[in-house]
Amino acid sequence: MAGKERAQRLLDAHVAYVVEQLSGKGFEAWLEATVRATLEDAARLKLKDAVPAKQLKYCVVNLMAELEIDDALRAAVQDIARAVVDSEAHADARIGELVEPEVFEAARDKAIAMRTLREEIVGSLLQSKAYRGFVADLLYHGIQGWVTNNPLTDTVPGAKRALAFGRSVLNRARPGIDAELDRRLRDYIDKSVDASAEIGEAYLLGVKDEDLRRGADALWRQAADIPVSEVLDGVNGDDAADWAGIAYDGIHHLRKTPYVQQLVEEGIDAYYAHFGELSLADIVGDVGLDADLLRREISRFTQPVVKLLKKKKLLEPAIRRQLEPFYCSEAAQAILNE
Incomplete structure (x- = not known):
C-alpha cells in the first residue's frame, strides 16, 4: 500500500477520533484529564518566565496606540449605557443594599484620614x-431685599413709601449716591466674605475626625434607604448614551498618549512585583479558579459550540485543516513508505 494512501487512511481515522472526543460521550472524561494535566504543567511555570513583563508591556502599549476600533463599538457602548440606566432594576435596589457597611466604614475612615487632601479641597x-x-452676590441681594422688605417696612404704615421718598431726595441732593452706596455695600461685603472665608476654613479644618465620622454616619443612614432610581432621577438613557460616547472618545484619545502608556507600564511592573514569582497555576487559583470549576465552565461553553459546528458541517473540516499538513509532510511519508 502506497504511503499516500496509508497517510489518507490514518488522517481520516485521526479526524474521526478527535471528532468523537469532542462530541461523544467521552468528552467530559477527556476534558477533566486535560484540565488537570494543564494545571499540573502550569504549576511548573512562573509568570515572569512564561510571559516576561517587558514582552507584555510592549504588546499592550503597542496595541493601545495602533489598534483602530470601528465606530460600531462606540454605538454599542452607548446602547449598553442607555439600557443600563433605563433598567427597571434601579427601582427595587437601595443604596444600602449595594454597599456593605464594612465597605462604607472603610471608605469613610480612609477619606477622613486623607487630611492633606481635605485641606487642599477646603482651601x-x-x-x-x-x-x-457666589457668596458676595448672595449677601448683596439678600441685604437689598431686606432693606425694601423687612419687618419694619412691612408693619409700619408708610415706612416703605418713606424709604423710597428718602432715597429720591438723596439722589436729587447728591446725584449718583445710589451707585456710591452700592459700591460701598459691595466693598463691605467683599471684605466680609474674605474674613468669613478665613473663619470658615479654620472651622472646617478644625473639625475633629470623630465629628466628621458622626456626620458621615448620619448622612449614610439617610441615604441607605434611597432607591437607586431616585439617585438617577435626573438622568435618562439618552443622557447616559451621550456621556458614554463622550467617555469613549476621551479614552480613544487617552490610550494613545505617552501619559497613559507610562501608567500602563508602571501598572504592569507593580503587578509583576506581586505575582511574577508565582506559578501560572497559583495565579489561576488566586482568582478562585480550580480544576473542577474550569472543567465545568469550559464544558458549558464548548459543548454548544461543538454541536453548532457539527450541525453546520464545519467541525470535521476544521480538525482536518489542523492535522492534514502533518500527514502530507515528508517526515510522515517517509515513515509510511518504510
Missing part, C-alpha cells in the same frame, strides 16, 4: 473666586 473651594463671587 481651594473657600479661596476660589467663584465661591467668593
Whole structure:
C-alpha cells in the first residue's frame, strides 16, 4: 500500500477520533484529564518566565496606540449605557443594599484620614473666586431685599413709601449716591466674605475626625434607604448614551498618549512585583479558579459550540485543516513508505 494512501487512511481515522472526543460521550472524561494535566504543567511555570513583563508591556502599549476600533463599538457602548440606566432594576435596589457597611466604614475612615487632601479641597473651594463671587452676590441681594422688605417696612404704615421718598431726595441732593452706596455695600461685603472665608476654613479644618465620622454616619443612614432610581432621577438613557460616547472618545484619545502608556507600564511592573514569582497555576487559583470549576465552565461553553459546528458541517473540516499538513509532510511519508 502506497504511503499516500496509508497517510489518507490514518488522517481520516485521526479526524474521526478527535471528532468523537469532542462530541461523544467521552468528552467530559477527556476534558477533566486535560484540565488537570494543564494545571499540573502550569504549576511548573512562573509568570515572569512564561510571559516576561517587558514582552507584555510592549504588546499592550503597542496595541493601545495602533489598534483602530470601528465606530460600531462606540454605538454599542452607548446602547449598553442607555439600557443600563433605563433598567427597571434601579427601582427595587437601595443604596444600602449595594454597599456593605464594612465597605462604607472603610471608605469613610480612609477619606477622613486623607487630611492633606481635605485641606487642599477646603482651601481651594473657600479661596476660589467663584465661591467668593457666589457668596458676595448672595449677601448683596439678600441685604437689598431686606432693606425694601423687612419687618419694619412691612408693619409700619408708610415706612416703605418713606424709604423710597428718602432715597429720591438723596439722589436729587447728591446725584449718583445710589451707585456710591452700592459700591460701598459691595466693598463691605467683599471684605466680609474674605474674613468669613478665613473663619470658615479654620472651622472646617478644625473639625475633629470623630465629628466628621458622626456626620458621615448620619448622612449614610439617610441615604441607605434611597432607591437607586431616585439617585438617577435626573438622568435618562439618552443622557447616559451621550456621556458614554463622550467617555469613549476621551479614552480613544487617552490610550494613545505617552501619559497613559507610562501608567500602563508602571501598572504592569507593580503587578509583576506581586505575582511574577508565582506559578501560572497559583495565579489561576488566586482568582478562585480550580480544576473542577474550569472543567465545568469550559464544558458549558464548548459543548454548544461543538454541536453548532457539527450541525453546520464545519467541525470535521476544521480538525482536518489542523492535522492534514502533518500527514502530507515528508517526515510522515517517509515513515509510511518504510
